[in-house]
Amino acid sequence: MGRDIPEMAARRSGEPLEAVDAVAEGPHPGANRLTARLARAPIIGAAATRVSAEPLEATERRLRSCIEAFLADAATRGGVLLGHGGMVVLRSVPRALHVLLRGPQQERVGQAMALHHVERSVAEKRQQVEDRARVGYVRRAYGADGLDPCWYHLILDSTAVDIDDCVEQIVAAARARVRHPRPSPPI
Helix, strand or coil: CCCCCHHHHHHCCCCHHHHHHHHHHHCCCHHHHHCCCCCCCHCCCCCCCCCCCCHHHHHHHHEEEEEEHHHHHHHHHHCCCCCHHHHHHHCCCCCCCCCEECCHHHHHHHHHHHHHHCCHHHHHHHHHHHHHHHHHHHHHHHHHCCHHHHHEEEEEEEECCCCCHHHHHHHHHHHHHHCCCCCCCCC
């Protein structure tokens, strides 16, 4: 999962990365929203006896603003954005290339085991959590199906094609978008 946007938002806002991650997961319905955010927040200390929802809402607005500013900056100056609904947010940016890397779950688990040097059970659990979080975030934040091919210009099976070859194909497609920019058709 891409970490560029949350890390940039944390640096710009001065908030801990855990707080940015909590906001990036999107809103939770009803009373679960505050409870879910607090469950992921760093421990404040024994002296804190009361928590107000108002500062959390202000923090969420500030963090979302930082994420939007980062996306706007990257859209004009260039860069690579990983995740966080970029295919929705940057849909109308003529030079943006939207890529989905896919592959059979067991093959992706094998890649994660090799890349992160973890056991199969750990890689499987991480894969399930990341897949659910990624799809859920795009659905909650933008009301879109993040796995729908209509959002992407290029879809690659990164388990069937060597990762260096995937990068070459993405770079070639990105260069073509820069040479012939046009907005993506509306969905």
